[in-house]
Amino acid sequence: MSFSPIPVTVLSGFLGAGKTTLLRYVLKAEHGLKIAVIENEFSEVPIDSQLLGSEPVQVMTLANGCVCCSIHVELEKALFLLLEKLDSGELAFDRLVIECTGLADPAPVAQTFFATEELCERYVLDGIITLVDAANAERHLQETIAQAQVGFADRILLSKTDLVDETSREALIARLQRINRRAPIRVVEHGRIDLGELLDVRGFNLNADIAPSLRPVAPGKNSDRISTLVLTSDTPLDLDRLSGFMEELLEEHGNSLLRYKGVLSIAGEDRRMVFQGVLRLYGFDWDSGWGADEKRESVIVFIGDNLPEEAIRQGFAALSA
Ligand SMILES: Nc1nc2c(ncn2[C@@H]2O[C@H](COP(=O)(O)OP(=O)(O)OP(=O)(O)O)[C@@H](O)[C@H]2O)c(=O)[nH]1
Secondary structure, three states, X not given: OOXXXXXXXXXXXXOXXXXXXXXXXXXXXXXXXOEEEEEOOOXXXXXXXXXXXXXXXXXXXXXXXXXXXXXXXXXHHHHHHHHHHHHOOOOOOOEEEEEOOOXXXXXXXXXXXXXXXXXXXXXEEEEEEEEEEOOOHXXXXXXXXXXXHHHOOOEEEEEOHHHOOHHXXXXXXHHHHHHOOOOOEEEOEOOEOOHHHOOOOOOOOOOOOHHHHOOOOOOOOOOOOEEEEEEEEOXXXXXXXXXXXXXXXXXHHHHHEEEEEEEEEXXXXXXXXXXXXXXXXXXEEEEEEOOOOOOOOXXXXXXXXXXXXXXXXXXXXXXXX
C-alpha cells in the first residue's frame, strides 16, 4: 500500500510565547484541512477542553514529566496510534501539528521523524516554527534553550509586538537574524497569521535555494551562544576532501550543529550537490545542473551552538587550497 506522507509542523517557543493562541487560530481558520494535534504539555488543562468544541481535530496530550527522557518514546507511540486510527477509518486527518512545551528543545521531536522506517514513510517533517515573545525576549533569550528554539526554526514568528516600541522590535529582529539567518521572521498578532507562512515550509527538503534565502544581518556583535555560520567558496570542491571535512565536523561538533544546509559545487561534476541536516542526522543528493553562464558557488549554512568559527572557516578554506 502506498500513502502520501502526512506533513508535520512542529510549533516551538518559550513559555507564554503564544503557541496555544496561534494553534487556536489555526484550528479555527477556514482552510478545509483536517489537522491533528499532539501536545507536549505540562499543563493541567488540556487544550481540547479549552478550544475544540466540534472542530474536526484530534488532540493527543503527551503526559510526560520530563521532555528530554520520554519524548521519543511517548511521541513515537502517539504517532503510531494516530496512524492506526487513520488506517482503521476511526479518524481522518491530513496534517499534524505538534505543540512543544515552552521548555522543550525541538531536536528530539524532529529526530523522532527519522527514527523508524515506517514513521519516515508515513510522515514528513515539514517545518519547525518558533514563536518569540517580543515583550519578554530579552529575558527569555538569556536561556540557551530559547536561543536553540530560534536556531532550529524554519520560520520565526514574533508575537506581542503590540507591547513593544519600533526600536526594540527592530533590535530584536536583528538579534534573531544573527542567531538564525535562514528563517524568515514574521509578525503574528494574537495568533493571526497567513497559513501559507506556517504550512508547506519544506524546511527539511533537499533543495538548492540556500544562498538566496539567507537574510542580511545588521552590523553588530553577536553575543549569543547560538548563531549562524556561513561558508562560501567559488572553487569547485574535491568530494573526498569535503566528505572528510564534514565527517570530522560531525564527529567533533555534531551535537552542536542544530541545523545545516548546503549547496555545493563539486569538481568534475555538472550537478549541484545539496545536503541538509539536524544534529548528526543528515542527507544529501545531487540536484539540478549548473547553467553554462552560472557562477558556481558552494554555500554552507550552519546554525550552531558555540561553534569554533575560526577553526571551521580555516578547515573549509583549506579544501580550496
Ligand atoms: N498582547 C499580546 N498578547 C498575546 C499575543 N499573543 C498571545 N498573547 C497572550 O500571551 C499569553 C500567553 O499565550 P499562550 O498562547 O498561552 O502562550 P503559550 O506559548 O501557549 O504558553 P505556554 O504553553 O504556557 O508556554 C496569553 O495571555 C495570550 O493571550 C499578542 O500578539 N499580543
